[in-house]
Amino acid sequence: MTIALPRTAMLGVGSMSGSVLEGLLAAGLDPTTVTLTTRSEQSAAAWRERGLDATATETDPDANREAVRGAGLVVLGVKPYLVGEVLDEVAASLHPGAVVVSVAVGTTLASMEARVPAGVRVVRALPNTPIGVGHGVTGVSAGTTADAEAVALASSVFTASGQVIEVPEAQLDALSAVSGSGPAYVFLLVEQWQQAAEALGFTPEQAATMVQGTIRGAVELIAASGLEPADLRRAVTSPKGTTERAVAVLQDADLAGTFTRASRAAIARAEEIAAS
Ligand SMILES: NC(=O)C1=CN([C@@H]2O[C@H](COP(=O)(O)OP(=O)(O)OC[C@H]3O[C@@H](n4cnc5c(N)ncnc54)[C@H](OP(=O)(O)O)[C@@H]3O)[C@@H](O)[C@H]2O)C=CC1
Numbered sequence: 665m666t667i668a669l670p671r672t673a674m675l676g677v678g679s680m681s682g683s684v685l686e687g688l689l690a691a692g693l694d695p696t697t698v699t700l701t702t703r704s705e706q707s708a709a710a711w712r713e714r715g716l717d718a719t720a721t722e723t724d725p726d727a728n729r730e731a732v733r734g735a736g737l738v739v740l741g742v743k744p745y746l747v748g749e750v751l752d753e754v755a756a757s758l759h760p761g762a763v764v765v766s767v768a769v770g771t772t773l774a775s776m777e778a779r780v781p782a783g784v785r786v787v788r789a790l791p792n793t794p795i796g797v798g799h800g801v802t803g804v805s806a807g808t809t810a811d812a813e814a815v816a817l818a819s820s821v822f823t824a825s826g827q828v829i830e831v832p833e834a835q836l837d838a839l840s841a842v843s844g845s846g847p848a849y850v851f852l853l854v855e856q857w858q859q860a861a862e863a864l865g866f867t868p869e870q871a872a873t874m875v876q877g878t879i880r881g882a883v884e885l886i887a888a889s890g891l892e893p894a895d896l897r898r899a900v901t902s903p904k905g906t907t908e909r910a911v912a913v914l915q916d917a918d919l920a921g922t923f924t925r926a927s928r929a930a931i932a933r934a935e936e937i938a939a940s
């Protein structure tokens with residue numbers, strides 16, 4: 665698939681929107697379509713080395729304003745506390761009818777719409793970093809002035825390299841608590857499981873092969889078989905066998921309750937950010 669976008673400004677291109685950009689480039693986006701800004705010259709230089717047009721605000725205070733001039737699509741990839749500041753900075757330079765997409769958690773559509781001129785359409789997106797390798801999961805919510813065309817354009821940025829779920833904004837913090845933060849939960853599981861394997865006497869390399877290979881294989885098996893995870897689990901768990909004992913220990917840990925508590929903690933933090 666090759667993706668075409670209107671002239672696009674990406675303001676802030678760190679872990680998250682940098683992964684979005686990687687996904688777009690892998691999907692065939694013409695790099696000359698995009699203008700990037702970062703805070704530091706070091707980050708901008710790293711993108712320029714890859715042939716992209718990138719300017720740092722620390723060397724050019726007009727970088728964000730220049731980037732959005734004439735852009736039909738503006739992607740905000742800065743930390744939540746900077747979204748308002750950056751929008752105030754660029755508002756007067758935004759192209760009438762531009763679509764502004766923020767990937768920030770806890771920064772509401774209302775707070776962004778209040779800062780942009782009439783006619784500028786705002787969309788929120790909550791992607792996750794695997795988008796950089798073609799496996800993103802992104803939640804998208806439309807602002808009050810975002811029409812179907814704006815949502816389709818915003819969504820195309822993320823479907824280029826993964827799946828998109830459109831949800832009302834009221835559900836976006838919860839979606840973020842599942843799939844936005846989710847890669848961190850999986851990386852933690854991998855870390856802890858590899859530690860456990862090493863404690864059984866395996867080398868770090870052997871532990872990584874066993875744990876990461878098993879996770880990849882199991883996820884592929886869910887997708888390829890079309891079966892429910894519970895059915896596949898039962899197929900591994902021989903009655904009176906070894907897995908049964910291990911799974912009983914894991915079930916004692918109340919994983920569902922733990923995931924629910926973890927998600928609620930993330931949602932509470934998103935609400936704190938929105939209120940700040
Ligand atoms: N990380 C994740 O997995 C996810 C993050 N998000 C959201 O993504 C957003 C960014 O987070 P993340 O990518 O982790 O953060 P990073 O710190 O990795 O990236 C922030 C980027 O913003 C740049 N920046 C800072 N100030 C300015 C400015 N005034 N003008 C232009 N660029 C600026 C930074 O430049 P420099 O590199 O020079 O510092 C950097 O490129 C947050 O709002 C977060 O809520 C959403 C979902 C998942």
Ligand SMILES: O=C(O)[C@@H]1CCC=N1
Pocket residue numbers: 769840844845
């Ligand atoms: O931790 C954070 O705040 C961001 C939002 C979701 C994932 N990372």
